[in-house]
Amino acid sequence: MGDFAAWLAGTSLSNTIAENLWVIPFVQSVHIVALAVAFVSLLLIVLRIWGWAGQDISLTATTDRFAPWLWGAFAVLALTGIVMVIGEPARELISFSFWAKMVLIAIGVAAVFSFQRHLARHKATWEGTLVAQSSTKVLAGLTLLVWIGIIFMGRLIAWDAQIWGSLSPQSIP
Amino acid sequence: MDLYAIAQAIENSAVGITVRDSLYLLPIINVFHVIAIALVFGTISVVDLRLLGVPSNSRSLKAISHDLLKWTWLGFGLAVVTGSLMVAANATTFYSNNEFRLKLVALAAAGVNMVIFELLTARNAHLWDKDVPVPFAGKLAGALSLIFWISVIFLGRWIGYTKGFNFDVPVDVDFDALF
Numbered sequence: 001m002g003d004f005a006a007w008l009a010g011t012s013l014s015n016t017i018a019e020n021l022w023v024i025p026f027v028q029s030v031h032i033v034a035l036a037v038a039f040v041s042l043l044l045i046v047l048r049i050w051g052w053a054g055q056d057i058s059l060t061a062t063t064d065r066f067a068p069w070l071w072g073a074f075a076v077l078a079l080t081g082i083v084m085v086i087g088e089p090a091r092e093l094i095s096f097s098f099w100a101k102m103v104l105i106a107i108g109v110a111a112v113f114s115f116q117r118h119l120a121r122h123k124a125t126w127e128g129t130l131v132a133q134s135s136t137k138v139l140a141g142l143t144l145l146v147w148i149g150i151i152f153m154g155r156l157i158a159w160d161a162q163i164w165g166s167l168s169p170q171s172i173p
Numbered sequence: 174m175d176l177y178a179i180a181q182a183i184e185n186s187a188v189g190i191t192v193r194d195s196l197y198l199l200p201i202i203n204v205f206h207v208i209a210i211a212l213v214f215g216t217i218s219v220v221d222l223r224l225l226g227v228p229s230n231s232r233s234l235k236a237i238s239h240d241l242l243k244w245t246w247l248g249f250g251l252a253v254v255t256g257s258l259m260v261a262a263n264a265t266t267f268y269s270n271n272e273f274r275l276k277l278v279a280l281a282a283a284g285v286n287m288v289i290f291e292l293l294t295a296r297n298a299h300l301w302d303k304d305v306p307v308p309f310a311g312k313l314a315g316a317l318s319l320i321f322w323i324s325v326i327f328l329g330r331w332i333g334y335t336k337g338f339n340f341d342v343p344v345d346v347d348f349d350a351l352f
Binding site for chain 2: 021024025026028029032033035036037039040041043044047053054056057065148151152154155156158159162163
């Protein structure tokens with residue numbers, strides 16, 4: 001990974017991003033706007049599963065409303081994230097927080113994806129369900145926790161060695 | 174007592190010193206600030222877009238507001254607490270930072286826009302609660318709210334790059350020594 005980060009840091013695209021000082025803060029700002037949209041889209045689906053919101057519409061209607069925004073925002077997050085990695089390869093790729101975040105993203109995406117597939121297969125059942133089973137509620141809560149963890153790890157990339165100590169590849173032994 | 178002296182006093186208070194000197198507090202406070210932003214902007218954007226008719230006018234505005242506003246205020250409270258702690262740790266730096274001042278202006282603008290909407294525009298909101306396009310004043314409030322809050326986010330991020338002590342500068346890593 002060190003070799004890859006070093007190679008990436010040497011590319012002209014990486015240098016262009018690094019030389020134009022506004023690019024990283026701009027892309028980070030877009031990243032924050034998109035994470036807000038993604039997080040609240042997921043939150044509202046979870047709240048509907050818990051029966052805490054959207055009681056006037058079905059779970060299917062709630063998911064139809066917010067899942068496209070969740071995935072649309074996710075695409076923006078991936079794109080802006082890639083720009084950040086290209087612009088600052090060492091900061092991102094050589095950090096514990098970044099890779100912990102990637103693992104959590106894999107889990108979080110798989111969870112939402114399989115939930116949507118389940119929902120599509122049992123559309124009729126869910127259409128008439130006002131309150132979900134408690135096992136579904138727990139799974140929804142865990143999924144939300146994973147996505148909160150993604151935000152945690154994303155912000156902590158800025159203080160990797162400070163927070164994680166020897167776990168961080170940036171820490172000086 | 175002028176504002177700068179107040180900023181100095183805050184910076185030298187027990188809270189300011191504790192946050193500034195801790196290894197872990199500022200990063201953790203930052204994490205919760207981002208989660209707070211997600212709650213505030215995420216929920217407000219849903220209401221703003223609904224005012225603009227996105228994705229449609231088919232769901233009751235009252236029901237949407239009822240579901241969301243408690244989370245908006247929870248997030249806003251968390252953002253104010255975490256934000257104040259960040260300011261307290263380096264109050265004089267924030268005081269003289271232009272992006273921070275502009276962020277406060279953008280926050281005030283978002284607040285004024287909200288008050289005008291609540292007091293004037295929403296007085297007859299029951300007439301356009303569902304399946305009816307929102308009147309122009311309501312759409313304008315929604316559009317302005319989106320612009321003000323996105324400005325708050327951008328200016329907030331910019332503080333980190335202009336406040337003089339940059340925590341976000343990438344750590345210099347010696348590739349050869351690492352792997």
